Amino acid sequence: MKERMETPFANELMTNFASEDNHAAFADALALVRAELGKEYPLHIAGHAVHTSDQIISINPAQTDEIVGKVSKASRELAEQAMNAALTAFESWKNTTVWERASCLMNAAALMRERKHYFSAWLVIESGKNWAEADADTAEAIDFMDYYAREMVKLAETNEHKPLVKLPGEDNRLSYIPLGVGIVIPPWNFPLAICAGMATASIVAGNTIILKPASTTPIIAYKFYELMVESGMPADVMQYLPGSGAEIGDYLTSHPKTRFVSFTGSKEIGLRINRLAAEQAPGQIWMKRVVAEMGGKDGIVVDETANIDAAADAIVASAFGFQGQKCSAGSRAIVVADVYDELVEKVKDRTSRLIMGSPEDNAAVGPVIDKSSFDKIMKAIEIGKSEARLLIGGNKGLEGGYFIEPTVFADAGPDDYLMQEEIFGPVLAIAKAESWQEAISMYNHTEFGLTGAYFSSDEERIQTALQDMHCGNLYINRKCTGALVGVHPFGGFNMSGTDSKAGGHDYMLLFTQAKLTSIKV
Known part of the structure; x- marks a missing residue:
């Protein structure tokens, strides 16, 4: 993994579908995904599958009488269980090394690269993207995981990359430590790329997260969760928790143990999250951080x-x-x-x-x-x-x-x-x-x-x-x-959000807090 980290970052290449081999391979992937349609998917809390009778029904937007899958839907009670599981997992995950966490991301990127057409085929059927748009979505997900792994390692080695001013008689170091439990709310329009980017940036920084995917594209997010566990991420580091924004989204945003909310979506919901997060809940001992990308004109x-x-x-x-x-x-x-x-x-x-x-x-x-x-x-x-x-x-x-x-x-x-x-x-x-x-x-x-x-x-x-x-x-x-990713750091001004610049050098700072230690020698 260290050898891979030392290789310069390069963006994932787009697939040339004019090639007969690539065209045939993608058609095979679509057939593979079609064979899986209609299945049921559980929540994942504390690393365990949780099935509920209340379900989110994912529909093919190009063929609305076709059910893509049925996904268990979280209640407020289950959201509280997910929070407790994330808090428990944080106590051990925060103490893992940056190299261990970055390795999970690099492994996930490699696995997704091997199964690129499979993930893209899910995007075609569940989100309605054509082949090229889906291929670009998957490529960006791979890029985000690869890039954030490298950026977090650089940040952890900040004394080597951005040394402090030397003071005789003292050993001064600036380190970046994780925040805690974050709520990650990705959008449906880039349900793999932005989901993977938001989630893995949080995780590689040492945080644990509750992932609440968009209700129109929850199965793509489920496939991503499975991939992360396969890549070596402990299953309880990410809680997979589809559900209603009004029921569990507001609840988790207002929760006293939530440390940050990472959101991509509409202006209206982004402003609501910002407003709810600004209020101090009983027992809350920090200001919640909101990272929001809210669209544009x-x-x-x-x-x-x-x-x-x-x-x-x-x-x-x-x-x-x-x-x-x-x-x-x-x-x-x-x-x-x-x-x-x-x-x-x-x-x-x-x-x-x-x-x-x-x-x-x-x-x-x-x-x-x-x-x-x-x-x-x-x-x-x-x-x-x-x-x-x-x-x-x-x-x-x-x-x-x-x-x-x-x-x-x-x-x-x-x-x-x-x-x-x-x-x-x-x-x-x-x-x-x-x-x-x-x-x-x-x-x-x-x-x-x-x-x-x-x-x-x-x-x-x-x-x-x-x-x-x-x-x-x-x-x-x-x-x-x-x-x-890495070429055009992405994020905007005014009602377009917090100018968080996803895929840029400063992004990882949003999921960490800086700690200065000074030792007299």
Whole structure:
């Protein structure tokens, strides 16, 4: 394992599905997963399986009459048992060496790499991702585990990497110790990558966690839990606890023994978690730490000097990749008037060529995640029809699943619902700006600040955009989705969260606390 740690970090390569061998291997993985559909899955508390009569039913969003699996659902009483188990496990896990904990992550990354298509196939069927989106999700999960293992070892050796100022007669050391028990609440849109990243960053720092997966994608999280135990993680270090946010999510967030909450999801739930965590519960002796990534209203700005074809490609890819169900999705395009009409037509043309179909057939456009999302998106489209000019789409898609046509609105106003609200679906609004300065101002006119992109060939304008576009991840002349672990640390400003920068050098600090020891010699 130490030899692997000394090898420079490299991002997991994406699968080339044009290869007949890779195509056949992925088809085999889909068949393997299909053979497992309909099974029942327990909770895991203190390393033991716990079955409940109350269950979460996971549905295939592309084929809503198909049950992916049935997952036991935790009650408040079981949540308390999970907390007690996590507290007990913490007393031993915190005393393991960083090398032992990092070894678990490296082993898990290696195992997932061997079974990459199997995990991706679960993503296709349970979350509705096509092959490429699923492959990227799994690759990112591998990257997170590999990267956080290395970063935690570096942090543990901080005296070697960032030595303190020397003082004669004293031996001074700064170490980073674990926090305690954390509640990890990952989202459904990256149910493997973000789940693995949030969970393993917490664990490798020496914390124990209660993992409450999204109710729409609990089986993928279960498969991840199994993998971590197989990799050498003691089974009680992670409590696998699906359940209602209102029943167990709020309870655990408010619990006096909760030390931190790591959350990725909507602005509304993130703010609720932050509010609940801020209140001191009876018996609570610390301020809870909240690490939150809460979405965005991301946009791509295009000026008249840009490569218009490249900009159109990026806008369509950013808006409609995984049906726009990414917090980084480019749901706004702000275009300078001189090239507005030309770009609008190119975006319309490219959108019209997107093919809708089953994720299992690797269609470019699949379903949205569930009925609640479907209804919310269709409502947003109806609002959009009263605000802007419907360019293409706007209707329900294929029968049998939660399909919505890729939808583009032109001539949107800066204060329109389409330009301000995170719709989280295949809906793009295009607005016209009279100048590139106005376009940047319109981009900043939002409560969010996660990702953005600026297309231009003018270096002075690019430098201004780099300084003035207010977001956590800003890209020049490329799409605003597709952050890579270690390359593009990910997290945003304002209502996009706590700017926690997942996949970056500072991330591990969020799951540790610094302790200075000074010995007179």
